Amino acid sequence: MHSLARFIGIGLVAAAAITTAACGSDSDSSGSPSTTGGKSTGLECTADDVKVTGGFGEAPTITIPDTCEAPKTLITKDLVVGSGPGAVAGQPLTMNYELVTWSDKQVLDSSFKRGKAFGLTLGTGQVIQGWDEGLVGVQQGTRRLLIVPPNLGYGEGGNGVAPNETLVFVTDAVQVGR
Numbered sequence: 001m002h003s004l005a006r007f008i009g010i011g012l013v014a015a016a017a018i019t020t021a022a023c024g025s026d027s028d029s030s031g032s033p034s035t036t037g038g039k040s041t042g043l044e045c046t047a048d049d050v051k052v053t054g055g056f057g058e059a060p061t062i063t064i065p066d067t068c069e070a071p072k073t074l075i076t077k078d079l080v081v082g083s084g085p086g087a088v089a090g091q092p093l094t095m096n097y098e099l100v101t102w103s104d105k106q107v108l109d110s111s112f113k114r115g116k117a118f119g120l121t122l123g124t125g126q127v128i129q130g131w132d133e134g135l136v137g138v139q140q141g142t143r144r145l146l147i148v149p150p151n152l153g154y155g156e157g158g159n160g161v162a163p164n165e166t167l168v169f170v171t172d173a174v175q176v177g178r
Helices: 002-023 129-134
Strands: 051-053 061-063 075-080 092-101 106-110 118-121 143-148 167-176
Touching: 129 143, 129 167
Parallel strands: none
Antiparallel strands: 051 061, 075 143, 092 106, 092 118, 092 167, 143 167
């Protein structure tokens, strides 16, 4: 009987060790999410996972990875830092932007390609909530990445955007204030 108990105990310890080793880490040594065959493991992407090329004033190229999931919160990152005072609610802004939809990784809209910047008054509901929140503090000359979850974008859809779509914008603050 002691042999059976010892055998079961050793088996449980071995199983626990194998289970712990199998779980491992969700990140490799670079801090990137783990993937299986190029597919996401369920971890949310960060601003650094979305690749943007091109400088201020140029139409950017935006590359969305398939190795992580769309973030569930608003993410902002300044790719080029401008100068001057940061934008506040009620202030007019003139912006250029490129919009890529997360699900199909396609450009949906681009003021760069139209050759006409977009004017708005920050914080007044003229634009999606992700812009009203994500552009606070932007300085003239700043290129800012905005990753906007559906609840701060178009939610159930509209304006050519599918329901529950995450939006990725690269914005250039052409003018802040008058």
